[in-house]
Amino acid sequence: MDTATTPPPARPAPKLRRRDFLKIGALGLVAYGAAKALPTALTDEPEVAHAPLQYLSNRQARVVAEAAATIVGPGTRAALESGEWDPAHDVDTMLMRMPAAQRRLLGVSLHLFEHGGWGLTPFSRLPREKQAQYADDWRTSRVGLKRSVWGFLHAAAASSFSSTAVGWGMMGYPGPTVPGKTHSGRAPGQTAGYTWDERVP
Amino acid sequence: MTVHRFKAIVIGSGAGGAPAAAALAETWGDGVALLEAGPRLGAGDFTQIERDMVPALYAGSGLQATADGSVSVLQGRVVGGSTVINDALCFRPPEEIVERWSAYGVDIDWAELNEYADQVEKALGVTQMTREQINRANYLVGLGAAKLGWAGERLRHNSPTCVECGFRHFGCSYNAKQSMNLTYVPAAEAAGARVFADTEVLHLEQAGDGWRVVTRGDRFEADIVVLAAGVVQTPAILLRSGIPAGEGLQFHLQTLTWGDFAEPVDGFNGIPMAYGVLEFADVYGKRGPGYLIEGVANQAMSFAVQPQVQGPLHEEVLRRYRHLAGAVMLLRSAGRGRVRVKDGHAVIDYPLVEADAVRTMDYYRRSVEMFLAAGADRALVSHRSTGWLTAPPAELRLAPGMQYLYTAHPFGGANRGTVTDGEGRVKGQKNLWVLDASAFPEAPGVNPQITIAALSLLGASRITDSL
Numbered sequence: 001m002d003t004a005t006t007p008p009p010a011r012p013a014p015k016l017r018r019r020d021f022l023k024i025g026a027l028g029l030v031a032y033g034a035a036k037a038l039p040t041a042l043t044d045e046p047e048v049a050h051a052p053l054q055y056l057s058n059r060q061a062r063v064v065a066e067a068a069a070t071i072v073g074p075g076t077r078a079a080l081e082s083g084e085w086d087p088a089h090d091v092d093t094m095l096m097r098m099p100a101a102q103r104r105l106l107g108v109s110l111h112l113f114e115h116g117g118w119g120l121t122p123f124s125r126l127p128r129e130k131q132a133q134y135a136d137d138w139r140t141s142r143v144g145l146k147r148s149v150w151g152f153l154h155a156a157a158a159s160s161f162s163s164t165a166v167g168w169g170m171m172g173y174p175g176p177t178v179p180g181k182t183h184s185g186r187a188p189g190q191t192a193g194y195t196w197d198e199r200v201p
Numbered sequence: 202m203t204v205h206r207f208k209a210i211v212i213g214s215g216a217g218g219a220p221a222a223a224a225l226a227e228t229w230g231d232g233v234a235l236l237e238a239g240p241r242l243g244a245g246d247f248t249q250i251e252r253d254m255v256p257a258l259y260a261g262s263g264l265q266a267t268a269d270g271s272v273s274v275l276q277g278r279v280v281g282g283s284t285v286i287n288d289a290l291c292f293r294p295p296e297e298i299v300e301r302w303s304a305y306g307v308d309i310d311w312a313e314l315n316e317y318a319d320q321v322e323k324a325l326g327v328t329q330m331t332r333e334q335i336n337r338a339n340y341l342v343g344l345g346a347a348k349l350g351w352a353g354e355r356l357r358h359n360s361p362t363c364v365e366c367g368f369r370h371f372g373c374s375y376n377a378k379q380s381m382n383l384t385y386v387p388a389a390e391a392a393g394a395r396v397f398a399d400t401e402v403l404h405l406e407q408a409g410d411g412w413r414v415v416t417r418g419d420r421f422e423a424d425i426v427v428l429a430a431g432v433v434q435t436p437a438i439l440l441r442s443g444i445p446a447g448e449g450l451q452f453h454l455q456t457l458t459w460g461d462f463a464e465p466v467d468g469f470n471g472i473p474m475a476y477g478v479l480e481f482a483d484v485y486g487k488r489g490p491g492y493l494i495e496g497v498a499n500q501a502m503s504f505a506v507q508p509q510v511q512g513p514l515h516e517e518v519l520r521r522y523r524h525l526a527g528a529v530m531l532l533r534s535a536g537r538g539r540v541r542v543k544d545g546h547a548v549i550d551y552p553l554v555e556a557d558a559v560r561t562m563d564y565y566r567r568s569v570e571m572f573l574a575a576g577a578d579r580a581l582v583s584h585r586s587t588g589w590l591t592a593p594p595a596e597l598r599l600a601p602g603m604q605y606l607y608t609a610h611p612f613g614g615a616n617r618g619t620v621t622d623g624e625g626r627v628k629g630q631k632n633l634w635v636l637d638a639s640a641f642p643e644a645p646g647v648n649p650q651i652t653i654a655a656l657s658l659l660g661a662s663r664i665t666d667s668l
Contacts, residue, residue: 070511071515073517135512136512140585140586147602148270151602158502158506158515162519176249178248180250189365189470190337191467192338201355
């Protein structure tokens with residue numbers, strides 16, 4: 001009888017099941033996000049005083065403000081800095097009207113926008129020309145999620161700016177015809193004259 | 202908890218619900234109730250401040266969109282429904298819908314529908330806009346179309362005493378626009394009906410041959426229920442009630458183009474939408490690709506969100522605001538989506554299909570050509586791939602989010618021929634009807650308020666005839 005021990009059959013390598021793969025991937029993403037957020041968390045500057053916000057953190061407010069000025073245009077910076085335009089406050093008000101699930105989604109979107117680049121510097125701390133390039137990459141990205149996030153930021157920023165006195169001034173918009181607290185109301189009716197071309201039915 | 206008992210309850214007070222309530226109240230008087238999820242507001246509440254009015258008047262505070270965010274879905278949520286925030290445009294029901302709907306087993310008596318359309322137009326004071334009522338922004342659309350030999354016309358509207366303030370999208374501050382809150386809702390009340398505003402319906406429960414209507418507050422019971430809560434909420438209420446619905450959603454897809462003119466256009470003054478180009482329609486005997494081009498001029502905030510540019514170009518576009526004339530596509534979509542319910546809330550799914558992309562691209566080219574023919578120095582389309590254009594654009598990549606798409610005209614979800622029979626009765630249910638645009642098996646291809654209201658009156662006559 002051959003008593004020599006034979007090695008046990010080789011055990012198959014453990015399979016990485018789909019669920020485990022997703023868990024590892026998610027952990028990796030969390031770790032990556034944390035690593036990227038850490039340097040800025042440690043070196044955070046004192047926060048600028050804002051009107052009290054219900055939903056946005058001060059950091060999220062800064063992301064919104066930087067994104068808004070980048071998207072609407074460089075001529076809006078002065079209004080942002082003087083406080084005549086406060087897009088973060090307007091987004092906060094918008095969030096108040098949303099269902100909780102939608103609010104959470106937008107919180108995640110802001111985080112992705114802030115930390116979604118390849119470098120370690122978050123969006124809100126990039127030099128302005130790089131912020132512009134970064135936002136433009138999201139605007140026309142092949143990734144639908146990025147385009148959606150830009151779309152939200154654009155809608156929020158543009159609607160907020162165009163609701164301010166500074167925005168109305170830039171656009172040459174005379175405001176409502178009905179008097180209000182901040183405007184006297186203009187006369188309704190057309191102001192741009194023209195002569196009807198008889199070819200037009 | 203208070204329980205209100207009625208002969209008939211109509212859910213929704215827009216172009217579908219209000220005429221039905223008025224017609225039923227002619228028969229049953231105070232046995233009729235009209236329930237509306239939104240508030241009851243009047244001219245004094247319409248401040249024309251866009252940032253206040255959008256959340257006050259629009260469904261989802263103006264943020265309602267498809268699940269992927271690629272199409273904004275604009276609907277009114279106020280007594281009067283979307284007629285409070287619409288452009289007051291009035292088109293006769295196109296005869297083509299009779300033929301198209303027959304493919305779904307829906308037979309409409311064309312002559313009868315037209316009689317009801319006549320009644321609606323009389324009640325709403327519909328007139329064709331005069332030349333003097335066409336502002337420069339809309340005139341430039343007509344001029345470009347005329348120079349290219351395209352068919353166009355001054356549109357008809359239900360605002361016979363319009364003061365031309367330009368704020369139709371935010372409720373009429375002058376009580377000039379004859380929306381449902383000023384016409385059929387008061388008519389229903391005059392006939393005895395009761396209106397319950399701020400009354401959101403959650404679901405329906407069968408109670409014998411009638412229905413229990415469960416809301417967030419009081420409870421309602423009725424022998425007959427008419428659903429007219431709009432294209433998103435009507436199917437959602439059915440689904441929450443355990444009744445299959447939601448499929449067959451269709452849009453009039455809308456996107457924008459602007460011509461930049463040397464002289465100020467000042468489109469914010471005057472009637473926002475007043476001139477229509479019918480050349481590319483597939484209704485009224487036209488055999489085009491299936492879209493209208495309508496002149497459109499928006500107030501500051503509504504305009505600012507539409508151009509899909511950023512940075513210095515965005516700022517330049519804002520600075521050119523006074524010089525821009527706008528046009529909007531109204532495309533009878535080829536795609537079909539659905540309304541579903543998740544955690545009790547309505548979710549809208551809509552896929553952008555190739556046929557829609559091709560025709561949207563066709564619209565972008567034609568509309569740029571139109572503005573250049575009208576004398577614009579350059580044009581801009583609501584797409585992320587281009588800036589100012591001095592010639593019609595080459596191929597643009599059309600994908601969700603690449604172009605600004607919205608719809609103020611959703612249809613389907615409780616389609617006639619599928620969810621309901623040809624007249625609006627929900628199949629397999631007693632005394633439950635759908636009389637709004639969610640019952641349309643196909644989009645009409647034109648601004649729909651007259652068609653919706655005429656079909657509502659037709660349906661109401663079937664209800665009273667059947668009992």
